[in-house]
Amino acid sequence: MAAARRGLSFWIDIGLIPLINLAAAFLVSGLIVLLIGENPLRAAWLMIYGAFGYGEAWGYTLFYATNFIFVGLAVALAFHAGLFNIGGEGQAYLGGLGIAIVGTFAGFLPRFLAIPAAIFSAALVGGIWGLVPGWLQARRGSHVVVTTILLNFVAASLMAYLLVNVLIRPGQQSPETIVFPHAFWLPQLWTWLGPFGVDLGRSPLNASILLALLCCILFWLLIWKTKLGYEIRVVGHNRDAAVYAGINVGRIVIIAMILSGALAGLMAVNEVLGAQHRVILGFVAGYGYVGIAVALMGRNHPIGIILAAILFGALYQGGSELAFDMPRVSRDIVVVVQGLVILFAGGLEHLFGPLLQARLMRPQRSQP
Template sequence: MHDGDALPRWMDLLLLPLINLTLAMAVAGLVVWGVGQDPWQVLTLLVQGAFGSRSGIGYTLYYATTFVFTGLAVAVAVHGGLFNIGAEGQALMGGLGAGLVALWWSDALPAPLMLPLMVLAAMAFGAAWAAVPGALQAWRGSHVVITTIMFNFIASALLAWLMVNVLKEPGNMTVESRAFADSALMPGVHVLLGALGVDWPATPLNLSLLLAVAAAVLVWLYLWKSGAGYALRTVGFSPSAALYGGIAPAGGIVSAMALSGALAGLVGVNEIAGVHGRLLLDFVAGAGFAGIAVALIGRNHPLGVWAAALLFGALYQGGAEIAFEVPGFSRDMVFMLQGLIVLFAGALSHLAAPWLLRLLRMARPREVAHG
């Protein structure tokens, strides 16, 4: 399409992603039918498993909370002109920071001090880990895609070494730290609702959900309502134009990556403080890579990221229910569906755009012609 043929913004941000999602679901349905399963039954069980009960909703929101953090991390980097593949490693480092603070001070500090310290430590560790690849690109020309991929492996190896040789609980056969004191445990949503008189089942969903909501709002305010956010987006749109306007591209690159890493580091709060109550080896479990798809589907906007995170949370929770209820349906089929969504939301994201533009011209030819 030519520049003058662009879709209206509402169609590009809302209608096109919905069409891409529908195409992905249709292709997935054909695959499910091809392996001898009933696509309608599978879809019904997926929706019911994710939203058909309070427990399912709790698990869906728990997964979505993690995906919001990694999706926002990728989205912020994209606005800075960078493709951050390292949210997985940055989340690991965020968990390490939160875990170290909990192991050192949770026995002495109360929860009102302990939990904010864990949040700050998770953000600081994630930001520091991401700022290094940003600095390497800004001042040494190293491509951030390559360096962040490498830093994922380094983060995993570093955490494994620390867990095995330094932080592992003595006498425990499992590679994990000792349990945190109660002050380092993020309260569950069911506890809060129970105090308000609402009966809610116990799930991993915790108050990190509110942190994810606040992160999305603050990212929106930062990117579109602040001078620093405007400078970051300017660097991402055109480094030469930013330099001409008095904005240092190198500083914008490093700050974009640092903020991206800080957001990814918050995954550690949701998992380490909110669920496990101790430091583990692989608590991220691929959420950093899923954040790439979440950001793509959400068009790198905080509201879109939240919607896409809910979708992926539903796929994770609903997929577990399908694997349990439908004989012969493995969780690999759910991963296939996720891959199709990534394909249509990423590589084929504008597949339906020419047809939408043609329909728009037929419906309102004069308005489209005058742009």
């Protein structure tokens, strides 16, 4: 009976509560749309159709979702160690720098080496940028929330300087690197799936989604099937108990932040190698911050993160279609909808949980 209660509690926490939070967010969003004089049901239909109604829409939705999977995993890994990594934005940005270095100065590499080298460089530089706040927390007691959010601004300033003064394409006024050689371009999935009748239009969905799914598998194996993952979870649950068990808490904090930064840095693979084929100013576009909501809604589990990433990908793609087809619902209103989802999934995460747990678990307690 105790096992049944634990199983029920797990599915309530992972499945039912996020759905209720999502429904509440959309209910409030519908009221806002109604207040500006539009039909919320039509708005909801336009958003759903814009995200899933045709092949190219699916491609764009999954393209955005790929970004969110990487940054969601980055935030979740830090969460498991009891750390709140708000630096995914900067770590992803610096991941682009890693790709830019390889793509600009190692353009002679053949394809079978170019793409792995660029991916490794993105993870390496992102991991180094995650190492900085990890080391500061572990060795100097600096709070990781403060250091990661401040390092986002440092990363943005550093990238702006490099793109304007160092990495800029010769003769170009726009702050961006050269277009990388074709050896660095990831295959577009529409070229793979088109011959099989799968229509993705000309969407930028590319092979990096396979890398994102592989990271989800590796994340699960690391956190729940390895000694290091066990130590990360122990540190996240109770640092005093971790110290008593002989775990080096400082080492775990540093390792967790390195891995978290590396996952965030891989987001640049999707944007740079898969879509832009060059590094442009501001390519991260706030995805790192959305990754926090993705991790919260996904309950720091890879399956939940995939589903939450698809949801936010749908909000991005469907929101763009909605703003086009229903002009009174501007892009700002769509951002409000996204903010409400983040609010209910994150800030008000425990609004419905305790009552729901009590109601659904009561019959179980009454049985012998």
